[in-house]
Amino acid sequence: MTTRRLFLAGSAAFALSACSSTGRSRLENSNVIQVDEPWASHYSLRHDGGFTIPGIDIRKIPEQFWRQDVDYSGSEAPGTIVVNTTDRFLYLVQPGGRAIRYGVGVGREEGLNFRGSATIARKAEWPRWTPTANMIKTQPERYGPVAAGMEGGLRNPLGARALYLYRNGRDTHFRLHGTIEPYTIGQSVSSGCIRLINQDIIDLYDRVPAGTKVIVVS
Known part of the structure; x- marks a missing residue:
């Protein structure tokens, strides 16, 4: 199975140093976590608007709440957002009976x-x-x-x-x-x-x- 490594920059402010890892990167105070595609690129550290958003250790979040493409049988038009507060899912409806689902x-x-x-x-x-x-x-x-x-x-x-x-x-x-x-x-x-x-x-x-x-x- 194709895999990528997700680099989580260590930060005391976000307590990432407490995360376990499957290896060590050359980045000081960083963790390397082996995860399956495509989740690595979804939740890695990123720079945005002058801020550095820490990478997410997705092993701490149940897999059903990871962002993913899913089948969708609802009647809403593509582009509609549907939030199910009971199941804790948000769907962005796509054409062809599909949706992007977010936890x-x-x-x-x-x-x-x-x-x-x-x-x-x-x-x-x-x-x-x-x-x-x-x-x-x-x-x-x-x-x-x-x-x-x-x-x-x-x-x-x-x-x-x-x-x-x-x-x-x-x-x-x-x-x-x-x-x-x-x-x-x-x-x-x-x-x-x-x-x-x-x-x-x-x-x-x-x-x-x-x-x-x-x-x-x-």
């Missing part, structure tokens, strides 16, 4: 409350983030210091990209976005909307224009 994480509140269809009205790279009033109220010690908002970056909860969903011209406050906690993909977490691995949200962002239809089901 997602959902918030216990925002991510599970939204249903139905909406439209991507705005896209942002390395978006600014502001916690909701409820987040500040329920966890003041955590969110109070950033109540005025946080600039985009590697510590921003929205990650590398955000897609903003509107319905009838109004903001639903529901987002498809990246995450600084990639190993929560496939799980229900404390807050947030629909989160993807940063490498995946960048891929999705590049594939869909403003005006794309999004359907959220359970």
Whole structure:
């Protein structure tokens, strides 16, 4: 079987030094992980917008949540995004009964409350983030210091990209976005909307224009 090596740059900030490896690279403080194609190129370290996004040790994420091409039997038109919050999958419908499937994480509140269809009205790279009033109220010690908002970056909860969903011209406050906690993909977490691995949200962002239809089901 054809394989490639995925290089994960070591970083104390992202605790990658704790990852086991199948070998050592010549890069200082780096891990080398042997994985099957095509996942190596999907989740390797990348530079984007002045930031360095760490590579992902995909052995820590169940295989069904890796980005992959799959059969799709739904009736939605190609280009439509379908999010299944129960199964933790996001589908980008393709022609010919196919789809690109991404694993997602959902918030216990925002991510599970939204249903139905909406439209991507705005896209942002390395978006600014502001916690909701409820987040500040329920966890003041955590969110109070950033109540005025946080600039985009590697510590921003929205990650590398955000897609903003509107319905009838109004903001639903529901987002498809990246995450600084990639190993929560496939799980229900404390807050947030629909989160993807940063490498995946960048891929999705590049594939869909403003005006794309999004359907959220359970």
